[in-house]
Amino acid sequence: MALEEAMTSPGGGTGLDAGRTRKLIADVARSVIDAADELTALDAAIGDGDHGENMKRGFEAILADLDALSAMPAPELCRAIGAKLLSTVGGASGALYGSFFLALAKSLPVEPSRASAAAAFGDAVDAVRARGKSDFGEKTMLDVLIPVQRIFATGGDVVAIRQAARKAAEATIPILATRGRASFLGERSIGHMDPGARSSALMIDAICAQFGEE
């Protein structure tokens, strides 16, 4: 199914029926939980080494609430996910992902079209920019979110988005970190993938996999 059709097809607020909404949330959560060790290793190299555990804790809390979340319309679902991540993940990641989903909730209509979903995604990325006082090219999750937003807004399909997210996360490897704790390492931050960029890419990959099915 093309992304446009998926986003605008009748059914739940996400353009998906409750069963697929449930699978979408569960798949995104599991993709992060399963990568916890990898995320922790990436963070241990250039940060405080807690990104995997923190994200795992957040998404386990989301899985524990899967029944209630699956029944929610899109804006309410995003608000609930944002609040949950904010209260359970902790640290900068909790606030950044929390801000992302809370902003998404604010902008997303109950029945999103491709265009309104892309616009809401843009608002959510702006919220991360503001929260992190950061922008593209500083070795953060924005290095993934910004190119994905651009492709989403200009009509790219799920294959293009997926590929861009993966490449964008890898492209953080040679960047010198200027934000967050990785910036304390200076030159030594070069040569490592940013853990936040990686976790963002994982989530986008899981979402695209869902919308790319059929």
Added chain:
Amino acid sequence: MAKVGIVIVSHSPKVAEGAADMVRQMVGEEVPLAWTGGNPAGGLGTSYEAISEAIRKAWSEAGVAILVDLGGAETNSEMAVEMLPAERRARVVVCNAPIVEGAVMAATESAGGSSLERVRAVAEELSAN
């Protein structure tokens, strides 16, 4: 007159509590004070909910000055401030100051009856040089 409240947010509960002890040594019970440290699971890190609770505890009509250590403490504190009811939001500031010295200086200034702006300025002078 209400004294400006002080909130200390560290990644480590020990650092936060220790800094709070140093503040108490200076100003006793004259100034509303709360501290928090640790992530939602109790490990090193910061918790949005714990910070929000600390702001409630240290609340004063004169406002609240928050002292933080590293990035996540600042990001989560700013988030906690933005989520406050509108009538409180403008009276809470996150100071750009070293956590221990900033907390002690800010509390001392607050104990003398200074405004939130003055308390913040005194703490932030520490980062000026």
